[in-house]
Amino acid sequence: MALMLATSCVLGLQVNKVPVNIGFKPVIGHDTRAQIEESVPFPQDRSFKVWATDMENGAAVLDDETVSCSGGEWLASQTWPESELLFTAYWPTDLAPTYDPDKGVEIRGFNTDEDTRDLLVARNRDEFDADSLVTLNFEHILSRVDFRIMHALESNIDVAVKKITLAGYGFTGDYDDGKWTVSSQDDSHVVYDAGDGEPMVVTKDAAYVGEDFLTVPQLCTGNIEVEFLIRVGTGGWITEILDVNGIRTDWQSGKQYTYTLTLADTRLTYTTGISNWNNREE
16 A cells, blocks of 8 residues: 555656756857867856847847856856747957847947957857757957068068058948948058167068957958168168058958068059968967
């Protein structure tokens, strides 16, 4: 009789799902420099912010919540509901964007001259799985630009660059529904300026000049101006200025653009190299 009673009690129990906090696996882009697509782990000393929207009723499950790494885990404060969620995350955490479930992160008036930081955004839909984490693949939403310089002159000619300026693009843009727009393209950026110091010697081998910098992705027609010193043999240094007008750019999010400048005779020419962001330098 006791055995039958115990069996009856077991059959009458209701099994409830144990609450599980929403956990994340954040990564940054894909490093393809070695022809191998490999995501780079999000740095554990950073935090990111995230929204989570219930896809059934539109309710906010996470509302611009800061998520930090603790003990190797990235856990939100809320547990999984019985529905699929839409996740939208960003870095840096003090960016203060707005959020639209249909469009994602929205940024107004971001100026790459005043704020030189990288911007990362991730967006993903997922549902509860006790054995897995939500992958947040953060993508760079700005473009990166750098310059190299070389010359193709006679061996008895010495060249040193004093200043390089890129003009004709916009510092400030709005990010909406995954796209950037700029209202003005009258800005200019000094790529390199020797100032009162020694100008950089230019050789027949291309060398990087100045620091790389971030830009709002945009289609524009720019201008590159180079001020340099040149001398022939044992003669004196002469200051020259050359430029390239009508540079057609189409900067895309997450791409790196390398402009190689070449001084040849009395002309300045350039080539453009396009690559994916090297996340392993972050």
